[in-house]
Amino acid sequence: MQRRLSPDDAAFQQRMRTYFTTEFPADLRERWSAGGEPDPEVIRAAQRRLHEDGLAVPHWPAEYGGQDWTMLQRHIYLQEMQAASVPPPLAFNANMVGPVIAAFGSQEQKDRFLPPTASLDIWWCQGFSEPDAGSDLASLRTTAVKDGDEWVVNGQKTWTTLGQHADWIFALVRTDPDAPKKQMGISFLLIEMSSPGVTVRPIQLIDGGHEVNEVFFDNVRVPADQLVGEENKGWDYAKFLLGNERVGVAPVGSIKRRLAEAKEWAGTVSTDDGTLLDDPLLAARIAELECQVLALELTVLRVAANSREGKPDPASSILKLRGSQLQQDVLELVVDIAGPAGLRWDDTSWEGLAAPTYLNFRKASIYGGSNEVQRQVISSGILGLRG
Amino acid sequence: MDFSIDSEQKALRDAVRELASRHAPQHGQGDAPVGPATHDADTWSALAEVGALGLPYPEDAGGFGASAVEVAVVASELGRAGVLTAYAESLVAGSLLAQAGHELLGDLTEGSALVVPALAEPGRAWSLASSSVQAEDSTLTGRKGPVPYADAASHVIVPATEDGALALYLVESPTVENGHVVLDSTKATRLLDASATAGALAQAVNLGTVALCAEALGTMDAATTMTVEYLKTRKQFGVPLMTFQTLTQRAADMYVSLELARSTVQFAAMAIADNPEDSATVSRTKVVTGQSGRHIGQEAIQLHGGIGMTAEYAVGHLTTRLTAIERTYGDTRQHLAALAAGLSDHGQVDVLA
Structure with a gap:
């Protein structure tokens, strides 16, 4: 047991502190520190800058921007970033869909999606919860039916955070309604928000802000190569993402x-x-x-x-x-x-x-x-x- | 920052675990004694034999040159087994003897002398800052108490007021009445003068407090484990208690409290090994341990139901001990008050340094 940081970790801490407090743009830190409803332009500019400096997705595989740090170093990085009021990389990109694509996606999907996901050139939102599937997420009812080399998606997602700014949504959809367990018939699908049939409706919250949305899918056609990993294994990927x-x-x-x-x-x-x-x-x-x-x-x-x-x-x-x-x-x-x-x-x-x-x-x-x-x-x- | 223990520390843990199981109170075979513990000479000499009594003192002072980390390993095992000893008291006394360079430390580490500090006073809240015992011409007059294990102690260490300031004195073969040390022009040897006493006391009590918190950690661990096992095996309404979510959710909260205390106690041991004067970390640890211990102790009894109230079953004894530990060397209120007074010393509490 050792209370002190090793000399290497202490130097790492100092490097992070110096970067976040002196090199990262102060105006972005100030606008984030002020609080209130998050400004998408601040989030975009911050993540773009972090990505340029190799600090947007340090926990990803090295070939896609990862840094091969220890867990302690990752903690130090987050600690120093948060202490300096630096807008953090968008969680939906950096901590959710990115790691899932990196772990379970095809090579084509990795090459296509991971670079713009790291830089926030694609803004992702999360399509998990539904009106009748909250904590009981596996009861979700949004369906995707195969039609040639496309999936046809129908249903509704809700609590979609910052969906109004999103370019893409990663969604859990039911692809096998006859699976013996409800967890077994779910797939993980990537859907472009500009696809015909996608509608976003804002939900006003008690703080007066517009942070979450309902997202409706009406016969939305999704190319088959946008299904991540294996068909009907989406529940495993969702558990990976959440835990x-x-x-x-x-x-x-x-x-x-x-x-x-x-x-x-x-x-x-x-x-x-x-x-x-x-x-x-x-x-x-x-x-x-x-x-x-x-x-x-x-x-x-x-x-x-x-x-x-x-x-x-x-x-x-x-x-x-x-x-x-x-x-x-x-x-x-x-x-x-x-x-x-x-x-x-x-x-x-x-x-x-x-x-x-x-x-x-x-x-x-x-x-x-x-x-x-x-x-x-x-x-x-x-x-x-x-x- | 590294929370893992090395192979020597593991060996110490295993040795004390084995020792503790031999000397643990036997539950399930009639009522075990309740309330504050009495000194058990067999357990004490067993602790001396494995070297537990001399761990944190420098070798040239008669100790074994280990640290608060090893002390915490020992104390946790004692707590887990429900073995009640004067370990924390001996550590406070030993630390004071070591700082005074007094030769009695050798007897303390061998177990031939039982030295305990006399810190509390009747009718007074906990304080290290003052003492109503008066020192004059190498004699002490006044009363300290309750002093745990005083009736078995060969020596007590007493803070006393001397020319308006606090000094530390050693008293051999103290007079004890109802757990209180009674001093009436009693001959005493000065260990430390006014210039050194406050700092030495703070360091010594920091060490003793870390030992207490580590003992509490082991105690909480045992109480949580027993409760979880009970929920798995005890049946009511024809089903195991773990069928009821109102119970399993509360067991989950007990586990969270336990793990928060574990991280904090282990850190405090490392912090004191690094800087024995780090009283703020010790106070924070005492608060976290006190709150976790209160939560786990109360829930352990409630989730067991009536059996948790009985003297023949172990879990209630664990709660008894947690209750005592929270009130020893300053309770949660006292430590929060000390921390509140220092709020402006820092912006954030820095852990990574």
Whole structure:
């Protein structure tokens, strides 16, 4: 056991810190740090720049932009990126469809899709959830029927995040309605959003933002070579996509940055005898959150070292569960610090953003497998408790 | 940053695991004693034989030149087996003797002397900053307590006020009444003067706290494992309890609490090995361990049901121990207060350095 970083890792940390804080464009960091609804142009510009500098997809295979780093180095990279408010590479590209295509796609698919996916020349969105298939994802009903060398897709997806900006969607579709188990008849299909028959309808959320959408498919014709891997094996790829990572599952760097900001903000709010930071109850709550975030970060570091690369991993459920809880706890703290100033919403001040941001991130314990699903994965997958 | 343990540490773990299983309380054969433990000389000499008592002290001071990491390995195994000893107390005392360069450390590591610190006082919240015991002309007057294992101790170490500041004294064959050390112009040897006492106490209690937290980790591990096994085997309504999601979801949360504590305790051991003065990390670890221990201890009893309440079954004893550990060397409130006072010292809590 060794508490210190090795000299190599310490040098790596310094290199990342220098890059993110001095070389990466400051205006992009500032616009991201301001919060509010994400600006697609900021996301595009940031990922393009990261890709040029070899830092958009370090966890991918080296031939497509990967860096062959250790798990610890990947954690350091994310930590430094989040600490510097650098807009992260789009998760749908970098962490979802990219790794699936890299692991299961044909050579043609890799060559066609991975470079523009890494650079965000293709903006991907995710077509998994449906109105009647949320946590019970395998009940999805969107169908794809083979017609010559095309698939004909009909159905509806929902909660499609940032689908309004997307060029392509990766979708789970039912290709064998007669499969003995509902998980067995699903395929992983890549669909261009401009295809005739694709309709996107916005869903307004409680924070006032337009972040998610419904996507409708009406006889959408998709070339057969856009099915990833094997027909009817899509469920395996979806599980890989949702659970193969230990690094990056919990947004530790972002949580830590927001908690540090919360402290600064608390120091600016006057009370009858000082500032909120002098209030013993609030200070104790911040200290407690720092303890809990420390425990989470150390758990990320400890389990990352034992990662079973490429396999669905129940340990990532611990990180998803606890990461979403602490992210929500810190945002709730910010609403409390804002106090009466947070009752008026705007998108130019931290007080005005506090409540909508808090409300927005109630999503974190629902998306990507709700916390109840994560507990189910832990109890059955790790503890062997099977009802 | 590396959480893996090496082959020597594994050998130590295995030796202590074997020792602990031999000296563990026998549950299921009638009621085991409840409440605070009494000193068991056999267990103590077995710990001395495997070298556990002298691990973290420098070799030239009479120790074995290992670190808090090895201490945590030992303490976790004791906790897992439910073996209650004066390990943490001895570590605090040993660290003070080592810092004072006192020859009694040799007897402590051999197990022939049992030295414990007398830190708590009746009617006072936990504090290392002051003591109502007065020192004058190499004698002490006042009362400390409760002092765990004082009745079996050959020596106690007492912080005492001397000319308005705190100094540390060693008392041989202390007078003990109801678990309290009673000092009435009692002859004492000064270990450290006022200039060195605060720093030495902080370091010593940091080490003892890491040992306690590691013991709690082993205890939580055992409680979680027992609870999971119980959910698999206990039947009600004709089916195993694990059929009920309201129980399995709670078991999952216990496991999360356990793993958070595991990472933090292991890190704290490394941090103290690297910098014995890192009290902030120790306080954070005490908070995390206290919260995890409270959660796991309470849920372990609840998920077992009535059997968890009985003195003949082990799981309730584990909760008893977790309850005691949370209140030893500063409780969650006290450590949070200390951390809250230092909030402005840093922006973020840096782990990777």
